[in-house]
Amino acid sequence: MVLTGSVRMSDSGHTRRRVLGAGGALAGLVTLSGCGIFGDDHEPPAGPDPLxxxxxxxxxxxxxxxxxxxxxxxxxxxxxxxxxxxxxxxxxxxxxxxxxxxxxxxxxxxxxxxxxxxxxxxxxxxxxxxxxxxxxxxxxxxxxxxxxxxxxxxxxxxx
Amino acid sequence: MKDELAGALAAEEAAIWAYGLIGVHLREGAEQDQARAAEDAHRVRRDDLVEQLAALRAGTAPTPAGYELPFPVTDRATALKLAVQIEDGVAQAWRTVLPVTESTQRADALSALTESAVRATKWRKLARLTPLTLIFPGRPTA
The missing domain is CATH 1.20.1260 (Ferritin)
Structure with a gap:
């Protein structure tokens, strides 16, 4: 749990490759959003801003x-x-x-x-x-x- | 994150040290109780940070040989002024922890920031300083 941002990103990247490799594209997306690795990416969120x-x-x-x-x-x-x-x-x-x-x-x-x-x-x-x-x-x-x-x-x- | 936690630890250590000086200048009873409660709260945070840093295998910075007071603390007014300054400083240190943590760890840092802001307000009230609150607690004042 005590990881820096960059380490976490690369960890999640591994997760994605593994999941996609298994052929579960949808599962991969769910995993990614669940990990919250887009948190720092400033993706325009759908709907009203959380703030x-x-x-x-x-x-x-x-x-x-x-x-x-x-x-x-x-x-x-x-x-x-x-x-x-x-x-x-x-x-x-x-x-x-x-x-x-x-x-x-x-x-x-x-x-x-x-x-x-x-x-x-x-x-x-x-x-x-x-x-x-x-x-x-x-x-x-x-x-x-x-x-x-x-x-x-x-x-x-x-x- | 180690740096931010180490910064929070340094601030908590300084607070514990400062409250030792502050308490004796305050009125017996509620005021001294408030100082004691604050010191205890800072000790809990300090111990928690020491554990977290140990888990990160980060050596905790050696305690500085001596602290220097920003101004002489000689009476109740200067003791209250120092208490306000200490809590504002602790709030600043914890605020820097927020962006480098997540979920419960961030919630914990926010509790520390919030409690310091509330204590600073309590001390300002006793010192009759106005305003009683900062606009952005924890944000460094330029």
Whole structure:
């Protein structure tokens, strides 16, 4: 399990030759995708980018902070840095995904516009980002990991 | 990957050393408990890294003869400041482990990064430093 990227690639290459040699082209494809050796290849994935939910959550969180501050201006100094952090996350994610940011943030249905509600949302969003980090190709792992850690630290700051 | 894990090990060693200095300047009770809990967490990570590096047959780097403090730690304020700096540094070291690991090993590195970011926030709160959080925890500040 403790192999470098290049070693893993060549290992998988052997696997492919063996499987194809056995005449199982389809099985070979399954094996290859199962190994995840395309992880670093930046293949355009079918369907929405796996980081899209992390981006959407960042925008939704930023908007949620704004709503709470709008309702209680005294919270502005405390909450604005976190709202700005979510916008910075969204901008970086959009750059990595290769998309543009929507002008209007999605509003979560039945959003709880309280500090406690923000905290709950941060913890849920941390889980999304942590799962995305685990599944991400190497080139994206650090960014998504930092975003997961940021969400956890926001939840701590809101305690 | 050895280099990144060795970097994390060096950061954890430094953290264990630093918390020995930090604790005595903090208020008895909750604050010192927080420092002790942090030190224990860093020890667990350190021991785990030593095992991983042994499994990789990578010699662990010798512990430096002496650490140099970034500033003198003489009171509660400077102790809290050092605690923040230590946790930010540990977070940076673990962040570099993410791209070179996969699955559970990466999840473990992310836990370490996240826990350091959360501890840094706790220390900032006690030190009344604002903002309480970094935008990208673990990303080196230019």
């Amino acid at each position: 899209r939910p992390v981006l959407d959550e960042a925008l939704a969180l930023a908007a949620a902070y704004d709503r709470v501050v709008l309702a209680d201006q005294t919270l502005s100094a405390r909450l604005t840095p976190m709202s700005q952090a979510h916008r910075a996350h969204a901008a970086e994610l959009a750059r990595v995904i290769g998309t543009t940011l929507p002008s209007a943030a999605p509003t979560a249905a039945g959003a709880d516009n309280t500090v406690a509600g923000l905290r709950t949302a941060e913890l849920a969003a941390q889980k999304t980002a942590a799962a995305a980090c685990k599944a991400a190709p190497a080139a994206r792992a650090a960014l998504v990991g930092s975003i997961a850690a940021a969400r956890a630290s926001h939840a701590e700051a809101l305690r």
